[in-house]
Amino acid sequence: MVGPRIDSILRSPNWHNFASPSWFPVFRSNGEAPRWVLRVQHRRGSLAGIVAGVRRRNLAISFGVLVLLSVSMSLVVLASYRAQKYARLQMDFVAAVSHELRTPLAVISSAAENIADGVVPEKQLTKYGLAIRNQTSRLVDLVEDILRFAAARDGSNRYRHRIFDVSELVDTAIENTRALLDRDGFTLHKEIEPKLPKVRGDISALGQCLENLIVNAVKYSGRSRWIGIRAQIGRDHAGYLEVQITVADRGPGIPAGEVKQIFEPFYRTQAARDGQIRGTGLGLTLARTIVEEMGGHLTVVTKLEQGSAFTVHLPPVLNPPSEVESTPVSELSHKA
Ligand code: ADP
Numbered sequence: 001m002v003g004p005r006i007d008s009i010l011r012s013p014n015w016h017n018f019a020s021p022s023w024f025p026v027f028r029s030n031g032e033a034p035r036w037v038l039r040v041q042h043r044r045g046s047l048a049g050i051v052a053g054v055r056r057r058n059l060a061i062s063f064g065v066l067v068l069l070s071v072s073m074s075l076v077v078l079a080s081y082r083a084q085k086y087a088r089l090q091m092d093f094v095a096a097v098s099h100e101l102r103t104p105l106a107v108i109s110s111a112a113e114n115i116a117d118g119v120v121p122e123k124q125l126t127k128y129g130l131a132i133r134n135q136t137s138r139l140v141d142l143v144e145d146i147l148r149f150a151a152a153r154d155g156s157n158r159y160r161h162r163i164f165d166v167s168e169l170v171d172t173a174i175e176n177t178r179a180l181l182d183r184d185g186f187t188l189h190k191e192i193e194p195k196l197p198k199v200r201g202d203i204s205a206l207g208q209c210l211e212n213l214i215v216n217a218v219k220y221s222g223r224s225r226w227i228g229i230r231a232q233i234g235r236d237h238a239g240y241l242e243v244q245i246t247v248a249d250r251g252p253g254i255p256a257g258e259v260k261q262i263f264e265p266f267y268r269t270q271a272a273r274d275g276q277i278r279g280t281g282l283g284l285t286l287a288r289t290i291v292e293e294m295g296g297h298l299t300v301v302t303k304l305e306q307g308s309a310f311t312v313h314l315p316p317v318l319n320p321p322s323e324v325e326s327t328p329v330s331e332l333s334h335k336a
Helices: 047-116 122-154 166-183 203-219 270-274 283-293
Strands: 006-010 026-029 162-164 187-192 198-201 226-235 241-249 297-303 307-314
Touching: 047 122, 122 283, 162 166, 166 187, 166 198, 166 203, 166 226, 166 241, 198 203, 203 226, 203 241, 203 283, 203 307, 283 297, 283 307
Parallel strands: 187 226
Antiparallel strands: 006 026, 162 198, 226 241, 241 307, 297 307
């Protein structure tokens, strides 16, 4: 404030003329004509500066709101895309399961009908019985896969952890799939590194996982009739020791665009669907879930026209306790 010295603060007698409360003090100069210049300035600078600042702040807020809106829009679009994709996969799954159910059910029903009608000669009865048994076990396998998948999903799987030899795991998985390998004339190349450390986990569940990989190698090998199984000690990305069990084939391989998706539930490659190869698209999801629950992970390396190699990576037990729990092979009596 610039002006003459202020001598007094009085109450104006004509105060009501200003339509203001009478108690408001006014400054009066000492006899001279008042020449006041009132400059008002915000603590933060000039009015123009403040307006520009407010504008900038409003702009930043609008921009933030816009970014937030676009992020939420993208999330909504992504979620609906995922929901659509999942619904489509489930529809494919229902179609695949129905297809898988139809064939064995048709065989069982026509065999049973023929036997009931008495049109089957006695010497053919055994053959019919075998067909019914095979188709029934195919149905049981399918239902078991679906139940296992459901259990893995809701986390109700009960694992019995043990410390065991990798060779025991590999040999049992091979034994359980031997009939399939022999039936299709496969050559199996097995290589187990000597003095491999033991691993810890549910040997039955891990066996099921290995068998899934072997069955896949058989199903998707095309004309090749070769499977390699190798167990070795290696190092993970961080340089830690790990046990690696690889199931390799020399089949047509998996297109790069589909490699990630084969681990998703219900996903089947275009080639598998076109080739009408039996399957539900659950095997690898199950295998991966099991391996991860044992503290490991499952990877694949694949090259078109050259084959695929699926590897189970497991943490080794480097200092097993003296009273090592061993698992009887009888525990490994699950399906091939
Ligand atoms: P399923 O075999 O029942 O279809 P999986 O989950 O085991 O289901 O496999 C998912 C898909 O991955 C298969 O449908 C197939 O397309 C592909 N796949 C799996 N293993 C192999 C393999 N060894 N070679 C080529 N493709 C494979």
